Amino acid sequence: MSGFTISRRTMLTGSAILLASTAMPTSSWAQTPKKGGRLVLAADSEPRNLNPAIVASNGVFFISSKIVETLAEASFEGKDGLAPRLAVSWEGAADGLSATFKLREGVKWHDGKPFTSADVAFSALRIWKPLQNLGRTVFKDLSAVDTPDDLTAVFKFAKPTPFQLIRNALPALSSVVPKHVYEVGKIEDNPANNAPIGTGPFKFGEYKAGQYYRLTKNTDYWSKDEPYLDEIIYQVLPDRTSAAAALEAEEIQLAAFSAVPLADLDRISKVPGLKVITKGYEGLTYQLVVEINHRRKELADIKVRQAIAHAIDKDFVVKTMFLGYAATATGPVPKNDPQFYTADVPTYAFDVAKANALLDEAGYRKGADGNRFSLKLLPAPYFNETKQFGDYLRQALAAIGIDAQLVNNDSAAHIKAVYTDHAFDLAVGPPVFRGDPAISTTILVQSGIPDGVPFSNQGGYKNDALDALITKASETLDTTARTDLYKEFQKQVAADLPLINVAEWSFISVASDKVGNIANNPRWAVSNWADTYLES
Amino acid sequence: MRRLRRFLRTPEAVAGTILLTVLFAMALSASLLFPGDPQAIAGPALLPPFQDWSLPLGTDRLGRDVLAELFHGARTSLAVGLAAAAAALVIGAVVGTLAGFAGGLVDEVLMRITDAFQTVPGFLLALAFVSVVGPSLGVVVVAIALGTWTGPARIARAEVLSIRERDYVAGARVIGMRPLEIAFREVLPNALPPVLAMSSVIVAAAILTEAALSFLGLGDPNRVTWGGMIAEGRAVLRTAPFLSIVPGIALVLTVLGVYLAGEGIVETTAVRRGLS
Numbered sequence: 001m002s003g004f005t006i007s008r009r010t011m012l013t014g015s016a017i018l019l020a021s022t023a024m025p026t027s028s029w030a031q032t033p034k035k036g037g038r039l040v041l042a043a044d045s046e047p048r049n050l051n052p053a054i055v056a057s058n059g060v061f062f063i064s065s066k067i068v069e070t071l072a073e074a075s076f077e078g079k080d081g082l083a084p085r086l087a088v089s090w091e092g093a094a095d096g097l098s099a100t101f102k103l104r105e106g107v108k109w110h111d112g113k114p115f116t117s118a119d120v121a122f123s124a125l126r127i128w129k130p131l132q133n134l135g136r137t138v139f140k141d142l143s144a145v146d147t148p149d150d151l152t153a154v155f156k157f158a159k160p161t162p163f164q165l166i167r168n169a170l171p172a173l174s175s176v177v178p179k180h181v182y183e184v185g186k187i188e189d190n191p192a193n194n195a196p197i198g199t200g201p202f203k204f205g206e207y208k209a210g211q212y213y214r215l216t217k218n219t220d221y222w223s224k225d226e227p228y229l230d231e232i233i234y235q236v237l238p239d240r241t242s243a244a245a246a247l248e249a250e251e252i253q254l255a256a257f258s259a260v261p262l263a264d265l266d267r268i269s270k271v272p273g274l275k276v277i278t279k280g281y282e283g284l285t286y287q288l289v290v291e292i293n294h295r296r297k298e299l300a301d302i303k304v305r306q307a308i309a310h311a312i313d314k315d316f317v318v319k320t321m322f323l324g325y326a327a328t329a330t331g332p333v334p335k336n337d338p339q340f341y342t343a344d345v346p347t348y349a350f351d352v353a354k355a356n357a358l359l360d361e362a363g364y365r366k367g368a369d370g371n372r373f374s375l376k377l378l379p380a381p382y383f384n385e386t387k388q389f390g391d392y393l394r395q396a397l398a399a400i401g402i403d404a405q406l407v408n409n410d411s412a413a414h415i416k417a418v419y420t421d422h423a424f425d426l427a428v429g430p431p432v433f434r435g436d437p438a439i440s441t442t443i444l445v446q447s448g449i450p451d452g453v454p455f456s457n458q459g460g461y462k463n464d465a466l467d468a469l470i471t472k473a474s475e476t477l478d479t480t481a482r483t484d485l486y487k488e489f490q491k492q493v494a495a496d497l498p499l500i501n502v503a504e505w506s507f508i509s510v511a512s513d514k515v516g517n518i519a520n521n522p523r524w525a526v527s528n529w530a531d532t533y534l535e536s
Numbered sequence: 537m538r539r540l541r542r543f544l545r546t547p548e549a550v551a552g553t554i555l556l557t558v559l560f561a562m563a564l565s566a567s568l569l570f571p572g573d574p575q576a577i578a579g580p581a582l583l584p585p586f587q588d589w590s591l592p593l594g595t596d597r598l599g600r601d602v603l604a605e606l607f608h609g610a611r612t613s614l615a616v617g618l619a620a621a622a623a624a625l626v627i628g629a630v631v632g633t634l635a636g637f638a639g640g641l642v643d644e645v646l647m648r649i650t651d652a653f654q655t656v657p658g659f660l661l662a663l664a665f666v667s668v669v670g671p672s673l674g675v676v677v678v679a680i681a682l683g684t685w686t687g688p689a690r691i692a693r694a695e696v697l698s699i700r701e702r703d704y705v706a707g708a709r710v711i712g713m714r715p716l717e718i719a720f721r722e723v724l725p726n727a728l729p730p731v732l733a734m735s736s737v738i739v740a741a742a743i744l745t746e747a748a749l750s751f752l753g754l755g756d757p758n759r760v761t762w763g764g765m766i767a768e769g770r771a772v773l774r775t776a777p778f779l780s781i782v783p784g785i786a787l788v789l790t791v792l793g794v795y796l797a798g799e800g801i802v803e804t805t806a807v808r809r810g811l812s
Contacts, residue, residue, distance in 0.1 A: 240771060241770060241771065241773055241774075244774065261771045261772065263582070263597065263771060263772040263775050263776070264772070264774055264775060266775070267774060267775055320581045320597070320598060320599065321597070321598070381753075384771055388597065388598065390757075391575065391598060392577075392598055394575070394758075395573070395575065395576055395577055395598075398573060398576070405758055406757035406758050407670070407757070408671060408753055408754075408757045409670075410667065
């Protein structure tokens with residue numbers, strides 16, 4: 001027990017330093033931004049396709065959100081949590097059959113051509129709806145986009161579509177690409193996917209595989225005086241331990257997306273000239289989830305699923321694995337979501353005795369070797385934490401007499417094993433909550449999704465009541481009624497446990513004190529950085 | 537007896553033997569000293585060594601006992617090292633003997649296959665094999681053996697080429713033994729000593745390859761391995777370096793022990809041969 005206080009104390013000092021460090025930059029924000037300079041930062045992956053309209057993922061946004069802009073960006077202060085970008089205003093019709101966007105005047109593409117409503121119509125109909133990983137769901141009923149003039153785009157829907165959903169989807173799903181570049185040839189093979197052309201504050205410079213991406217200032221940006229930076233260099237540092245060293249050596253000025261391992265934060269926060277920032281990722285919450293294959297007869301039993309939920313010590317996971325940089329989860333919507341979250345759901349306290357009793361009740365008694373049955377456990381390889389949680393879960397299950405055998409795969413093999421071949425009993429996954437349950441959360445439990453769709457219900461779970469609720473919510477136009485339906489959704493998921501939500505976490509940035517205007521919106525790392533600057 | 541005394545007179549042999557004895561003792565006593573799952577959570581996370589005497593070497597990021605992991609890891613390292621080396625020697629000796637004894641087309645075919653395996657770096661071959669088949673202890677053993685059997689095969693063949701011309705082989709032929717019988721009962725046993733002399737190098741290399749595979753996440757995830765421990769510790773290298781250093785030292789001492797003991801044996805037998 002004495003050791004436990006040590007870890008709690010280090011945790012507290014850690015969070016105290018964090019508080020201090022988040023308070024610090026506020027004072028420097030008051031300074032007037034300085035123009036010029038080159039920002040060098042760490043990149044841990046090298047996406048090949050940089051078109052955010054096709055691949056709406058954080059790895060792509062991290063680089064291309066500076067080049068290609070969306071209609072609106074997430075905001076701490078703005079109405080409905082949005083700030084205008086390429087659209088200046090938006091309004092949904094009462095019948096849910098149309099949505100009108102007024103576009104910004106005087107915007108030019110990086111090649112000099114003017115930006116018009118035709119570009120928006122083209123992007124929506126030809127890319128977001130048919131090709132984009134997330135847009136396929138959200139824009140499935142989009143039938144046409146009318147362009148009465150160059151600065152107005154009217155989205156027409158075949159079926160009533162809640163405007164709340166469209167609004168919540170704008171920051172991640174509405175990247176606008178130029179029609180004149182993409183209308184010739186096959187969109188997927190367009191060279192602009194690798195060297196994007198957009199309206200953003202930075203232009204694509206060059207990419208050297210394994211070395212860096214270089215973005216240069218767009219001198220003709222629509223917001224006068226912006227951007228402040230001359231250049232952004234993404235230094236490819238795939239090794240997580242090297243980012244911290246590079247920051248200390250002042251080779252890079254920023255490491256976003258937790259490129260610095262959590263265990264190093266306490267030490268690095270004491271390095272003069274560096275600050276640790278936990279803000280700026282509120283709109284990008286990852287969920288640590290135990291995915292369950294309901295085809296296994298043991299796991300199809302609700303008592304067994306409840307037993308597994310009781311066997312997981314969520315506080316331990318948050319304190320030991322995430323060192324406090326996470327929150328325990330209660331259900332499929334994260335606690336930090338301002339619109340939909342409800343705490344009024346069935347919860348499962350850490351209770352090994354109860355878990356054992358539930359398993360006995362379900363008829364799975366311990367054998368001579370102390371085991372009830374054996375399971376295959378596949379932790380997703382994307383994050384250190386998902387792998388580590390796999391190790392932890394194996395121990396937690398051993399404590400209730402379930403023998404879990406770990407199977408490690410690389411990314412491609414993991415996706416195939418879980419989402420196409422269903423060759424798993426339990427899997428550990430990191431789905432993302434994107435501001436609205438209809439974007440990427442309900443498909444985790446909905447039935448009838450074809451095999452091979454990654455990050456969807458591939459566990460063979462089918463619950464008619466829950467399916468009906470999801471369909472009803474997707475057709476409900478009234479914001480309050482829709483929100484209430486999603487609260488009911490959280491209750492039913494927590495009660496029936498199609499999957500087990502363990503924790504919610506986001507990322508940490510470490511930056512040099514010289515970098516200004518950091519973390520000033522909830523999706524900062526994947527926003528356009530027009531106002532980011534460097535003090536000399 | 538004289539040989540043992542001579543063996544013990546070489547200091548490197550003694551050092552190697554002591555290291556190996558300790559290692560075997562660790563591997564054999566792992567279940568007695570640390571019963572149960574070595575990966576069970578035993579205490580607070582990231583406890584430094586020599587703080588709590590119930591966890592003398594401290595704990596890792598999940599609070600697992602590093603000493604228990606070290607003992608159980610010795611087991612995996614030795615098991616994989618010995619099994620892979622044994623497999624490599626058996627395959628190598630059989631292939632080499634067949635090629636050398638049969639000659640002609642069989643020799644050509646077998647040696648070209650050996651060439652093909654030799655041109656691919658052994659570690660790359662192991663890496664590819666494990667990532668295709670999926671990591672488990674047996675697969676790792678086969679993967680390592682795949683890259684190491686070529687050395688013994690070539691040596692066995694060279695040795696067999698000279699042995700097959702000896703009188704007792706001709707004698708065996710005269711009394712009507714079948715060719716395969718001659719190859720494996722008369723020739724192979726006499727061709728073995730120089731092949732076996734390689735074994736220490738092969739065991740050492742196999743242990744290192746296993747550690748490298750585990751380090752890259754291609755070891756058996758349900759077993760403790762030293763390579764896996766080093767990889768785990770790498771994420772916290774700056775704050776808790778002991779997590780990587782402790783299994784690293786164990787690995788160095790093991791490979792050194794195997795190598796020194798092997799050298800000692802080779803030296804002793806060489807001296808004996810030289811004298812006789």
